[in-house]
Amino acid sequence: MSKPSPEVQASLTRRNFIARAASGTVITAMGGGLLYTLSDRLTREAKAMTTIDGRPRLPPGQRALEALRPMGGTPxxxxxxxxxxxxxxxxxxxxxxxxxGLLAQPQAELELDVHCVTGWSLLGASWKGVRLADLARAAGVKPSARHVIFEAAAGYTANVRLAEALAPDVLIAHRHDGKPLARPHGAPVRAVVPSLYFWKSPKYLSGIKFVARDEPGYWETRGYHNHADPWLEERYG
Known part of the structure; x- marks a missing residue:
């Protein structure tokens, strides 16, 4: 779970993070030379931070962006x-x-980092929804369950190990940065699993299946890594 170390926690809200980076941003220099974009500054700031378990806040090979990037998918x-x-x-x-019924469940609003396999990260964005762990508790997950299969529009699926899916920062989200989830980002509902690459957080979510045996999903059967840990750069199988 990606959380800041105590000494930097107070300064890691998304608003403060971007404002602090933007205050030192230079987009172009005289003569046309590109010095720093806001993304460069965000990346440099993030590289100076660590998670609560001592890992770099920004996984290797990632670049911090200031806004969520739409990544396709069949809505x-x-x-x-x-x-x-x-x-x-x-x-x-x-x-x-x-x-x-979804809105009647206990709601949580969390600031989470997400990391796309294509190399960008969005740090400290606000997500609101229902913790998957609460839904699992309500459904009474059997001891035989070992994995969660997220089911989405057009037959898309993604598999996540049960222990990671039930982490307290995994959300079934319907709001992003204070607004209803936008269509390109998975409206009305998507999963958010911040400990894994973002393809493990399906958009246009329709089902959550608990299974005893692993069922590799859409991208996993097309050469992507079955686990997808960003800090281990588990991009491809």
Missing amino acids: GSPSISDFRLKIHGEVDKPIELDWA
Whole structure:
């Protein structure tokens, strides 16, 4: 779980992080030479920080951006009236939530770092939604479960080890930076798993399946790493 060390924690809200970096940003120099962009400054700031477990806050090979980048994917219906989230598989009490049912669950708003396999990271962004651990508790996950399979529009799936999926910073998110999740970013709902590369956080989420045996998903069966730890650069299998 990516959290700041205590000595820098107070300065790591997204607003303060960007403001501090932007205050020293120079976009162009006389004569046309490019010195620093805001992304350069954010990257330099992030490289000076560590997570609570001592790792660099910015994983190797990553560059910090100031805004979430849309990364494609086949969208599902944008209508919240069509939304259904099915929690099933190795559970005692399968659940299907509509939009009102999702909002009736305990809500959490967290500042999280996310890291895309293409090399960009978004640090300290605000995400609001339901902790996956709370949904798992409500459904009664069986001891036989070992993995979570996120199911999304157009048959997209991504597999995550159970212990990582149930971490307290894993959200089923419907708001980003204080606003409803935008269509290009997975509206109405997406997963956010900050400890793994961002393809493990599917957009247009429709189901959460708990399974006893691993089921590699869309990108995992196309050559991407089955685990996807950004600090180990587990990009490809």
